[in-house]
Amino acid sequence: MDPKFVQRLATPAQTKIVLIILDGLGGLPLEPGGKTELESARTPNLDALAARSVLGLTVPVGPGITAGSGPGHLAIFGYDPIEYEIGRGALEALGVDFELGPDDVAARGNFCSVDAAGVVTDRRAGRIPTGVGRELAKLLRTIRIDGAEFFLETVKEHRFALVMRGDGLGDALTDTDPHTTGLAPQEVRALAPESEKAARLANEFVERARRLLADKHPANMILLRGFARFPRVPSYQELYGLRAAAIAVHGMYRGVARSVGMTVLDVDGDTPADEFAALEKSWGEFDFFYLHIKKTDTAGEDGRFAGKVRAIEEVDALMPRLMALAPDVVLVSGDHSSPALLRSHSWHPVPTLLYSRLVCSDGIAEFGERACARGSLGVLPAKTVLPMALGFGQRLAKFGA
Amino acid sequence: MDPKFVQRLATPAQTKIVLIILDGLGGLPLEPGGKTELESARTPNLDALAARSVLGLTVPVGPGITAGSGPGHLAIFGYDPIEYEIGRGALEALGVDFELGPDDVAARGNFCSVDAAGVVTDRRAGRIPTGVGRELAKLLRTIRIDGAEFFLETVKEHRFALVMRGDGLGDALTDTDPHTTGLAPQEVRALAPESEKAARLANEFVERARRLLADKHPANMILLRGFARFPRVPSYQELYGLRAAAIAVHGMYRGVARSVGMTVLDVDGDTPADEFAALEKSWGEFDFFYLHIKKTDTAGEDGRFAGKVRAIEEVDALMPRLMALAPDVVLVSGDHSSPALLRSHSWHPVPTLLYSRLVCSDGIAEFGERACARGSLGVLPAKTVLPMALGFGQRLAKFGA
Numbered sequence: 056m057d058p059k060f061v062q063r064l065a066t067p068a069q070t071k072i073v074l075i076i077l078d079g080l081g082g083l084p085l086e087p088g089g090k091t092e093l094e095s096a097r098t099p100n101l102d103a104l105a106a107r108s109v110l111g112l113t114v115p116v117g118p119g120i121t122a123g124s125g126p127g128h129l130a131i132f133g134y135d136p137i138e139y140e141i142g143r144g145a146l147e148a149l150g151v152d153f154e155l156g157p158d159d160v161a162a163r164g165n166f167c168s169v170d171a172a173g174v175v176t177d178r179r180a181g182r183i184p185t186g187v188g189r190e191l192a193k194l195l196r197t198i199r200i201d202g203a204e205f206f207l208e209t210v211k212e213h214r215f216a217l218v219m220r221g222d223g224l225g226d227a228l229t230d231t232d233p234h235t236t237g238l239a240p241q242e243v244r245a246l247a248p249e250s251e252k253a254a255r256l257a258n259e260f261v262e263r264a265r266r267l268l269a270d271k272h273p274a275n276m277i278l279l280r281g282f283a284r285f286p287r288v289p290s291y292q293e294l295y296g297l298r299a300a301a302i303a304v305h306g307m308y309r310g311v312a313r314s315v316g317m318t319v320l321d322v323d324g325d326t327p328a329d330e331f332a333a334l335e336k337s338w339g340e341f342d343f344f345y346l347h348i349k350k351t352d353t354a355g356e357d358g359r360f361a362g363k364v365r366a367i368e369e370v371d372a373l374m375p376r377l378m379a380l381a382p383d384v385v386l387v388s389g390d391h392s393s394p395a396l397l398r399s400h401s402w403h404p405v406p407t408l409l410y411s412r413l414v415c416s417d418g419i420a421e422f423g424e425r426a427c428a429r430g431s432l433g434v435l436p437a438k439t440v441l442p443m444a445l446g447f448g449q450r451l452a453k454f455g456a
Numbered sequence: 457m458d459p460k461f462v463q464r465l466a467t468p469a470q471t472k473i474v475l476i477i478l479d480g481l482g483g484l485p486l487e488p489g490g491k492t493e494l495e496s497a498r499t500p501n502l503d504a505l506a507a508r509s510v511l512g513l514t515v516p517v518g519p520g521i522t523a524g525s526g527p528g529h530l531a532i533f534g535y536d537p538i539e540y541e542i543g544r545g546a547l548e549a550l551g552v553d554f555e556l557g558p559d560d561v562a563a564r565g566n567f568c569s570v571d572a573a574g575v576v577t578d579r580r581a582g583r584i585p586t587g588v589g590r591e592l593a594k595l596l597r598t599i600r601i602d603g604a605e606f607f608l609e610t611v612k613e614h615r616f617a618l619v620m621r622g623d624g625l626g627d628a629l630t631d632t633d634p635h636t637t638g639l640a641p642q643e644v645r646a647l648a649p650e651s652e653k654a655a656r657l658a659n660e661f662v663e664r665a666r667r668l669l670a671d672k673h674p675a676n677m678i679l680l681r682g683f684a685r686f687p688r689v690p691s692y693q694e695l696y697g698l699r700a701a702a703i704a705v706h707g708m709y710r711g712v713a714r715s716v717g718m719t720v721l722d723v724d725g726d727t728p729a730d731e732f733a734a735l736e737k738s739w740g741e742f743d744f745f746y747l748h749i750k751k752t753d754t755a756g757e758d759g760r761f762a763g764k765v766r767a768i769e770e771v772d773a774l775m776p777r778l779m780a781l782a783p784d785v786v787l788v789s790g791d792h793s794s795p796a797l798l799r800s801h802s803w804h805p806v807p808t809l810l811y812s813r814l815v816c817s818d819g820i821a822e823f824g825e826r827a828c829a830r831g832s833l834g835v836l837p838a839k840t841v842l843p844m845a846l847g848f849g850q851r852l853a854k855f856g857a
Contacts, residue, residue, distance in 0.1 A: 402848075
């Protein structure tokens with residue numbers, strides 16, 4: 056269902072909707088026949104909430120597809136993650152946890168080697184150690200150009216993310232990277248008039264970088280490619296009239312939330328308890344709250360099964376603080392799965408709980424993969440969950456008489 | 457999800473995926489409250505595999521739609537069977553188990569009656585007995601024309617399938633059949649330049665047939681209609697980089713598999729055991745195996761409930777030979793349902809099992825219609841199963857960071 060269709064039905068209400076994302080929530084048993092991380096966790100509060108909820112499994116992008124955090128979040132926020140594909144530069148910036156603004160233009164960068172004639176001899180500068188990359192990044196951060204701010208974050212070895220922030224920057228830009236050795240880096244060209252300013256600034260940045268790196272062989276030049284803004288999605292305010300707030304401590308999630316028009320709240324500290332405190336503090340001011348928990352994914356990607364179990368239990372222990380606020384709708388889900396067994400994101404559908412006093416509850420007093428597989432929501436595209444939450448929040452008018 | 461989207465994510469892996477199609481697998485109880493064929497069958501091996509799998513019900517074309525074998529196979533092979541509709545001539549050829557090649561142009565044919573002026577007096581030649589049709593078919597098989605090979609297979613009574621095989625044959629061709637009596641057969645016209653050669657050859661064939669049949673009244677002429685190639689689908693190799701093999705003993709299934717780019721393997725014999733032997737023999741050479749079992753459908757279409765039960769049990773007994781090869785992903789499903797009660801294909805969704813060591817198993821130790829209805833895959837379009845298998849085979853890269 057197109058958000059533009061839902062938009063037509065959006066109607067004001069006094070209800071409050073809370074979306075708790077446990078990043079990488081879905082898991083797998085370590086042994087066949089065993090329990091997953093979520094099934095192993097002692098979660099009396101989530102289990103009690105499950106009994107009064109409807110359960111299901113959400114598919115972030117499509118069957119068999121492993122979602123990155125960007126697309127995974129767009130989906131659970133109600134957008135089609137394939138229609139609103141996040142370009143490579145923006146992905147690179149989000150990937151290093153950069154708080155990408157909706158108008159920022161990001162690019163993937165490489166340190167590279169050029170000869171005396173300026174011809175590229177090694178596109179990866181001999182894969183310089185990450186530490187060297189960090190030192191060179193400091194140098195490039197000294198560049199100041201009127202018209203935009205520049206941010207440069209090291210990714211790994213010769214790789215970095217470059218972000219331009221300023222007014223009127225388009226992202227229809229060609230690469231400087233010739234994608235082969237034996238050629239000189241190319242000028243950035245604007246492919247649309249709106250991108251001309253950005254092209255000029257990017258070329259100026261590259262020229263300054265060239266001068267600063269002149270004696271830093273093998274990393275004596277940079278290459279930029281994949282210029283991209285975060286996709287322009289219609290905001291929650293515009294689509295649904297929602298005053299939406301985001302509570303997240305990592306840049307990437309703050310950036311994605313800001314891009315869909317959420318107000319990103321300050322969190323005093325960086326623990327889940329600190330995030331719940333921020334929720335309590337701002338409870339009166341917003342209609343919709345997105346609260347992001349990172350630890351589950353970190354443990355999953357590190358292969359720490361027990362650590363992921365503990366992260367889930369930590370959130371469970373905080374749930375009474377949320378329920379004490381008497382929210383009208385609570386969603387608990389993930390942006391994708393991250394089984395400790397796989398030490399990575401995975402394609403498995405994500406356990407999802409939807410609570411409202413208006414649900415015809417499944418009566419399943421357990422929050423886990425297999426419990427959710429038995430739930431009445433079935434297996435559903437993640438992007439369909441938000442309209443459902445709006446319905447339960449009585450924020451959608453009747454369609455037709 | 458478009459296969460072209462999945463294509464972008466395809467990534468090499470060493471995993472092996474096996475798709476076992478029990479043709480017409482889904483069934484019905486003979487009496488209300490009874491068991492289906494699959495539920496009645498003693499299937500200890502499939503039940504044990506089910507316990508370690510995820511289960512669901514696949515819908516080949518759409519809810520309430522009975523799939524033919526062609527569309528049913530295209531769907532479980534991962535293609536949209538409505539987008540890639542199989543034209544009438546190609547369907548006729550497949551329907552008589554002809555091993556249609558991807559470039560073959562097929563047509564539906566009728567023997568008909570014409571008067572001395574060449575005007576059609578009976579489009580069906582008085583519905584000659586099938587035996588007569590077979591004799592006349594032998595006569596027409598003597599026709600040799602430079603530029604193409606011609607194959608002619610009797611369907612029933614006056615009906616036959618004609619296939620032209622050669623280079624550069626298009627299928628944008630008009631019918632010779634005037635679709636009424638009182639008119640002469642029409643010349644085949646090419647509706648596109650690429651089809652001109654095929655039009656010329658078809659007209660030459662009709663002229664030769666007219667001469668050979670001159671004294672065979674009431675079957676003294678032929679009519680051709682519905683010229684069609686198998687739809688041009690992108691191949692498994694092209695889409696997913698899969699080296700795919702097909703193990704099937706009937707022409708139709710071999711033809712469909714070849715059309716999606718599978719290598720059709722030789723089978724020494726025609727029993728399911730012979731097919732499993734072919735699988736074992738070629739195990740090292742391919743990434744993906746499609747193994748087709750015909751007997752289940754034949755029994756279903758004949759109304760032989762017990763025969764279908766036995767055919768399922770025969771496959772169950774062979775499953776240990778497959779599992780001994782340690783496949784990474786196993787799909788067991790059907791191309792459509794064929795309940796013995798109905799003696800025909802039906803619209804019922806098809807029991808489907810997906811095994812991998814990476815599934816979060818449903819723990820349902822039974823493979824049957826009702827067991828699959830409780831499975832975590834839910835009810836899903838058949839075309840979504842292949843991407844899922846690729847995901848479990850770790851053959852798809854992450855989408856976005």
